[in-house]
Amino acid sequence: MNQELLPNLFRSEYQKIVSVLCNLFGIHHIEIAEDIVSDTFLTASETWAIKGIPENPTAWLYTVAKNKTKNYFKRNDVFEKKIVTEIKYNSTLSNPEIEIDMSDKNITDSQLAMLFTVCNPSNSDEAQIALALNLLCGFGISEIADAFLSNKEVIYKRINRAKEKLKEENIKIQNPNPTEIKERIDTVLKTIYLLYSEGYYSTSQNTTLRKDLCAEAMRLVYLLIQNQTTNLPATNALMALMCFHSSRFDARITQNGEIILYQDQDESLWNQELIDKGTYFLSQSSSGNTLSKYHLEAGIAYWHTQKKDTPEKWQHILELYNNLIILEYSPIVVLNRTYALSKVKGKQESISEAEKLNLTNNHFYYSLLGNLYSGYDNKKALQHFQTALGLAKTTSDKNVITKNIDRLCLKD
Amino acid sequence: MNEFILIFRRDFTTKENQPSPEELQQHLKQWQNWFGSLAAQDKLARPLQRWDGQGKLVSKAKGVTDGPFVEIKESIGGLIIIKAKDYDEAAEIAQGCPVLNLGGNVEIRQAL
Numbered sequence: 001m002n003q004e005l006l007p008n009l010f011r012s013e014y015q016k017i018v019s020v021l022c023n024l025f026g027i028h029h030i031e032i033a034e035d036i037v038s039d040t041f042l043t044a045s046e047t048w049a050i051k052g053i054p055e056n057p058t059a060w061l062y063t064v065a066k067n068k069t070k071n072y073f074k075r076n077d078v079f080e081k082k083i084v085t086e087i088k089y090n091s092t093l094s095n096p097e098i099e100i101d102m103s104d105k106n107i108t109d110s111q112l113a114m115l116f117t118v119c120n121p122s123n124s125d126e127a128q129i130a131l132a133l134n135l136l137c138g139f140g141i142s143e144i145a146d147a148f149l150s151n152k153e154v155i156y157k158r159i160n161r162a163k164e165k166l167k168e169e170n171i172k173i174q175n176p177n178p179t180e181i182k183e184r185i186d187t188v189l190k191t192i193y194l195l196y197s198e199g200y201y202s203t204s205q206n207t208t209l210r211k212d213l214c215a216e217a218m219r220l221v222y223l224l225i226q227n228q229t230t231n232l233p234a235t236n237a238l239m240a241l242m243c244f245h246s247s248r249f250d251a252r253i254t255q256n257g258e259i260i261l262y263q264d265q266d267e268s269l270w271n272q273e274l275i276d277k278g279t280y281f282l283s284q285s286s287s288g289n290t291l292s293k294y295h296l297e298a299g300i301a302y303w304h305t306q307k308k309d310t311p312e313k314w315q316h317i318l319e320l321y322n323n324l325i326i327l328e329y330s331p332i333v334v335l336n337r338t339y340a341l342s343k344v345k346g347k348q349e350s351i352s353e354a355e356k357l358n359l360t361n362n363h364f365y366y367s368l369l370g371n372l373y374s375g376y377d378n379k380k381a382l383q384h385f386q387t388a389l390g391l392a393k394t395t396s397d398k399n400v401i402t403k404n405i406d407r408l409c410l411k412d
Numbered sequence: 413m414n415e416f417i418l419i420f421r422r423d424f425t426t427k428e429n430q431p432s433p434e435e436l437q438q439h440l441k442q443w444q445n446w447f448g449s450l451a452a453q454d455k456l457a458r459p460l461q462r463w464d465g466q467g468k469l470v471s472k473a474k475g476v477t478d479g480p481f482v483e484i485k486e487s488i489g490g491l492i493i494i495k496a497k498d499y500d501e502a503a504e505i506a507q508g509c510p511v512l513n514l515g516g517n518v519e520i521r522q523a524l
Contacts, residue, residue: 318445318448319441319444321448322444322445322447322448322451323444323448325448325451325452326447326448326451326456326459326460329451329454334452334454337448337452338452341445353449353452356449356453357452357453358453358454
């Protein structure tokens with residue numbers, strides 16, 4: 001049997017079937033849905049090993065999942081009495097034979113309903129992300145633990161607590177109406193954005209896993225784009241941002257997982273196809289009059305795909321950073337803005353601006369000062385880099401700073 | 413940390429005191445950088461709010477009149493609320509305000 005087939009099918013189909021069944025059973029019986037689907041994949045691995053792979057593996061999985069669900073209905077008295085009355089397809093009440101709709105449309109609708117359920121603000125951001133990875137992306141507990149640089153126990157508890165919370169709050173799994181979409185799309189986009197960032201900025205050594213995380217985040221945004229009611233300017237802006245970032249995935253990290261700074265990247269490793277897609281989604285995002293932070297970040301990421309250092313480029317980037325920092329304060333945006341300022345206004349002005357920032361416990365702040373002072377006052381630059389080194393915690397951060405110090409000392 | 417209101421005023425009516433389109437473009441950039449710089453220092457106490465340039469004036473004598481107001485040379489261009497330690501710091505911040513470059517002024521009041 002093809003070694004790759006089953007894991008790939010698991011990744012792509014597990015969450016589809018879980019979504020459809022969850023949508024059918026309701027939030028209180030998520031585990032039953034998960035058990036049925038896990039059991040389906042177990043049956044597949046056993047049967048396929050003996051009888052060979054069926055002609056249409058996906059259809060096979062759907063049929064088996066449907067049968068297992070029906071059997072569950074028949075077997076389980078409690079289930080029948082308590083849940084059949086609650087389930088969605090009311091027409092089936094008069095018809096004892098339950099229909100499980102595995103059409104593309106129902107799969108997409110169910111996934112969308114689950115996405116809005118999982119991204120419920122009653123759970124913390126990290127709990128939402130873990131739950132999304134588990135239920136919507138088919139990630140196992142150990143993969144999630146690896147991505148979060150945490151242990152399985154912690155993640156297992158986090159996911160279970162998150163599920164319990166949704167049950168307590170009696171969150172309905174249903175397709176959100178336009179008013180609900182308006183109210184909740186921000187939370188959904190934020191969770192997907194954080195999920196993406198988890199993959200993109202994770203210090204996990206597992207590059208394949210990090211790429212998978214990013215790809216899953218993009219798949220979820222694409223789900224929103226495919227649906228007319230959630231295909232909003234901010235959704236497209238987020239997609240553009242992810243395309244632009246992902247285009248540099250292979251260029252920004254060495255074989256050993258060390259970060260390569262933007263100015264040192266080999267641009268031939270940038271993925272032009274993703275840049276083009278990002279440009280497309282960015283143009284799609286410009287309809288309407290909303291300007292989300294994703295628009296601004298996508299704009300910044302767009303200008304970064306232009307390798308040539310023109311005054312125009314940095315003027316645009318500074319403008320976008322100005323808007324972004326006015327919209328929402330964040331130390332990392334502050335530092336990036338100051339860097340852009342140095343490109344537009346020169347060292348002197350940006351140093352005096354930088355020294356007004358009160359970020360004295362942040363090693364990136366001292367690295368920035370070190371960079372600004374390099375070639376202007378190298379003695380001061382060295383001092384700042386050394387302060388940064390003292391504050392940095394991870395090995396990859398320390399390596400970058402040490403490289404800067406070495407570079408500075410070579411010049412003297 | 414205290415809060416201060418900064419009110420920007422300049423002459424919007426006298427023709428010869430108005431900037432050219434290029435100067436205005438440049439001026440808007442200065443505002444944007446200045447706001448960006450304040451936000452970067454985490455000095456903004458409230459989100460920025462834009463105001464229209466027209467306005468109305470209410471008085472006993474004339475009732476409600478549409479702006480801009482010829483009798484008052486300087487009118488409000490905008491206002492922000494910032495965080496500052498004391499009047500000295502607030503004034504220092506106001507020194508960087510682009511309205512000064514177009515002959516305007518900044519009035520500062522501390523929130524009580």
